[in-house]
Structure formats: C-alpha cells, structure tokens
Amino acid sequence: MSDINGCLIFDIKKYAIHDGPGIRTTLFFKGCPLACIWCHNPEGIDPDQQLTYDSDRCIGCMECIDICPNRAISVTSHSVKSQAIITNPDICTCCTTCTDICPARAREPVGRNYSVESALRLIQEDLCFYENSGGGVTFSGGEPLMQSNALVELLKGCKDLEIHTAVDTTGFASWPVLEKVAQFADLFLFDLKFMDDEKHRRYTGVSNQLILSNLKKLAMLQTASQIGITEKNRVKTPEIIIRIPVIPGLNDDDANIEATGRFIASLGGGSVTDTCGNGTDSLAGDRDRDRDRDRDRDRDRSMTSFKVNSRIKEVHLLPYHNFQQSKYVKFGIDYKAQNILAPTQTQIRNIKHRLQTFGLNVVTHGQGDK
C-alpha cells in the first residue's frame, strides 16, 4: 500500500458523471476496511497490489510458469488445460514478470502506484472539462481515507489548482483522519448502508457505530468551527451527499429506510429552517448578562439548524446490479450476493418517496455503489 510518497490506485475513470457535480475524473484507491457481500469493486478491497487471472483468455502456453522467479505458478493436474493454472498468493510478490510476458493478457496486475505529482498531472489533463461542466475530481475506492496522507496532499494540490474535489467514503476511519481530510475537500459522498448494527456487521464485516458517529461530527463540523468565528475567518467546510446503495432483501425494508430517513433528517438533511436571523435580531439591545447567555445558546442552536441543513445537499439512491460478478471469478472469490436481484423502478420510487417524507432531497442513480 502506498501513502505519503504516493497512492495505490486500481482504476481511473474519466468523464464520470455520477461521482459528484459536472464531468469528473474519478481515482479509485486500493484498500477498503469493509467487505460488503455485494461489493461492485472487489478489486478495491485488498490494500495491496494483486494479480488477476482470466481463464477464458488463457491459451495454456505455460510461459508464466517457467518465468516466475518465485515458482508461485503451478498446474493443479497433469492436464495442460488453462483452468488448471493457479497462483499461490503467499509467495507471489506481484513482480509483474508473468503479466508482462503473458501473450493473451490473461494475467493482469491490479493496482498501480502513482506519486502525488503524477496523479495531479493526470487530473489536470481534463481541466477544460471540469471548467465547462462545473466538475472536478473524485477520490473513491475502496476507501480513500485508508491512504489519507496521499489523499490530503492530492486535495491540497487540487485546491491550489482550483479544481473541485469530492471524497467518496464509507466513513469508516478515525475521526482525526476524517477531520483533516475535511479541511481540504469540497464535497463528501458519504455511504450509508444499514442503520441496524447487527446487519451492518453481517453484510459489510464491520460495525456502523464509527460511521454514524463520524457522519454526525462531519455534519456538525461547520457549525462547531464557526460559532464565535467572524465571517472573515470562516473556514470553508465540505458539503455532504449521502449515498445509499439499495440492495433488495438486505437494506430496502421499511424499517431501514425509515431509520435512515430519520437519522439524516436529524442531522439537518431535511427541509431548511432559517432561524438564524431571528436569533441575531433578538440579541439587539439586551443588556442582561444571564439573558444574553441564554439567548446566545438559543442563537447557536438556531445557527446549527440553519447551517447543518445547508450542509447535506442531497441523498442519492444507488440501485444494486450484478455486473461485477465476472470480477469475482477473476479473483477466485466467492460471490455471496448472486441470488440478489436488481431493484425494480417501482421499488426505487417507493424508497425515494418514503425518504422524501423526511424533507430530504432525493436523487436516483442508474448505477450501484462505487
């Protein structure tokens, strides 16, 4: 895994239109602390470089077996059938010798190291698209916060270049890491999967407590940092878009949608109530200290209401699909979500309407979780 000297990236998507506003370049960071059973990017979960093997492409030439310096590749039987070729991940060092010589491109490395400078150069290639569309760059994954040092350097570099930035995150990171990244990002695409902790653990491998607590803190960040700070010294803090992957049979039930809607609304994601002005007006002319203090507290609450409301811009629904199934075969991993069907338009519409009853601005996408 790269970090301070650069980042390990497993994919770069140009002209992306679902990863934030406008036309964007999306960089997918390798490594994710979750292991969602439906993951659309299983190649992003392992934090290290990996190899894939595509038996459909393999022509059984055996060149890879002979050339591997670590003797990591073998044939499982006396057959020369390509399907019998296996790689021992415990002794493979990902030197890429075999991928370079494979005539059929059946073996491919997953994950490439980029220095911060080279990643920034790549991002700048599409400056004109960002400028014309109001777009920018999105750091996704995997989980970009797992390579937070490099991420912060990239965000700073983009800020200097006046390129809009979005961080697509699971929210599963220590608060100091998230808080630091928040100083430089313009937008967070923050995933919410299950409100029930037991289900979250069962289907993603981790508890949701840290995620929910981080989202709460992130939503409050602007308010907390601004109270008592003058307009001139205000630090610009990022906007938030909540992203919900809709996985039928797992998280599309009424109880989860209801709990999700209520939670987001409690963070101020619902309809805006501008009470800030009232609080300010009521301060004028009051000379009693105790009453001033009470009123300050009320005013802060009012400001919180206004500012938090303005922070959570939208809630995006990302319908599950199973296009990723072939990736699991290449990695030799069991695909545990094979019986799950994509949600129908009616299911998505019903969820959207339910969330809208909490005053949320809900947008539906045609693609799944990152």
Ligand code: SF4
């Ligand atoms: S959080 Fe996203 S990248 Fe990580 S395992 Fe889940 S679906 Fe995959």
Ligand code: SF4
């Ligand atoms: S070099 Fe490529 S095509 Fe030849 S056996 Fe190895 S994987 Fe198959």
Ligand code: SF4
């Ligand atoms: S990447 Fe290198 S060590 Fe790994 S199987 Fe290929 S040749 Fe062997």
